[in-house]
Amino acid sequence: MDDTPSIDDLRNQLVDQITAQQPLPTSVEHALRTVRRDLHLPGLDPSAAYSNRAVTIKDNPDGPLALSCASVPSTVAMMLAQLYAQPGENILEIGAGTGYNAALLSEIVGPTGTVTTIDIDPDVALHARRALNHTGHDHVRVIHGDGLAGAPEHGPYDRIIGTVGFWDIPSTLHDQLAEGGRLVLPLRWRGQTRSVALTRHGDTLISTGMQLCGFVPIIGQYGERTTELAGGTVRLHHDQDQPIEPYLLDKALANPATDLWTTVRVGRTESFDGIWLRATAFEDTVCRIQTTKQALTNGIRRPAIPGLSPALVSGDSLAYLVAERDDQDAERPSRLGAASYGPNGPELAHRLTAHVTAWGADRIAIPHLSVHPIAASDSDLPAGHVIIKQDSRIVLTYS
Incomplete structure (x- = not known):
């Protein structure tokens, strides 16, 4: 049979x-x-x-x-x-x-x-x-x-x-x-x-x-940039309106990271992408950090997900999401925090951990999003955080 x-x-x-x-x-x-x-x-x-x-x-x-x-x-x-x-x-x-x-x-x-x-x-x-x-x-x-x-x-x-x-x-x-x-x-x-x-x-x-979700990008839109740091072992993926200073950030990454931990914990398979989403509704400094194995070997602090973690970047400083497993809670064995580099890194880490804490209090909340013509005036837009694209202006807000 x-x-x-x-x-x-x-x-x-x-x-x-x-x-x-x-x-x-x-x-x-x-x-x-x-x-x-x-x-x-x-x-x-x-x-x-x-x-x-x-x-x-x-x-x-x-x-x-x-x-x-x-x-x-x-x-x-x-x-x-x-x-x-x-x-x-x-x-x-x-x-x-x-x-x-x-x-x-x-x-x-x-x-x-x-x-x-x-x-x-x-x-x-x-x-x-x-x-x-x-x-x-x-x-x-x-x-x-x-x-x-x-x-x-x-x-x-x-x-x-x-x-x-x-x-x-x-x-x-x-x-x-x-x-x-x-x-x-x-x-x-x-x-x-x-x-x-x-x-x-x-x-x-x-x-x-x-x-x-994740999808192959459409051909013909080029609003995202990639900047290599630390000899190409670290990459920042950022939007065209976000200025990145490679020389200054290289200097920052040459020094040890400073960690700032929260009390927020996650399970082994629990998604924490909502932290990233929440940060985009408040910060113009949010981008994605990608670290290679060589970067980690060289002493760069491991991001929560080496290829796909949120970072706040400003001038000569950056902070990004990190996770550490300590097994103090069987259901949620890892705690979340931020690693920072540069003179203003601790302040960026404080802002990032504030988003982590807010997400921890409501893990399923999503922002309200509206898309407006690029020519729309500020007075025509609802209250919220504005992201300017090429053809549109996006407004994000948490109620």
């Missing part, structure tokens, strides 16, 4: 795994149980196609990040739940990928709805077109073009979803979204990324929720 699970079994097992972690609208769950992801990933073993992981479909010869990939299925499901598309709606997707997400959207909006997906890479667009034809979703419109420009000829859209990372929200996409329509996309600010659900109210986009 052959006990090998069928394609349907594998698909349903994956969806069962996803729904056990997060509730999904019925329409999204039905689409996930209907569309065959394996047909969008030809040549891949079915067990791998129905694992909860990303799959690269086109490598990037110029960098470590793929040019295109099939996203983690649980992230796909989460973003479709955020989008909450309805039958009969007109949908635009930025980033065609394998065509799998467009197929899911097509199932959700049904025969009276329309789905347009666009990708800047001709090979990726062709892959999506062929896969959609193969799975019976040949009515989905696939466009080879610049996703930042959208597809105004087929708008306005009831919903727009981005399946690539955005540093800014271009006015072109805002203008193609119908009044009251919803935009869901991975939005990056101050070194971290959230899948943000936004509703259009005139010239303003208002958030209705956000979730942690």
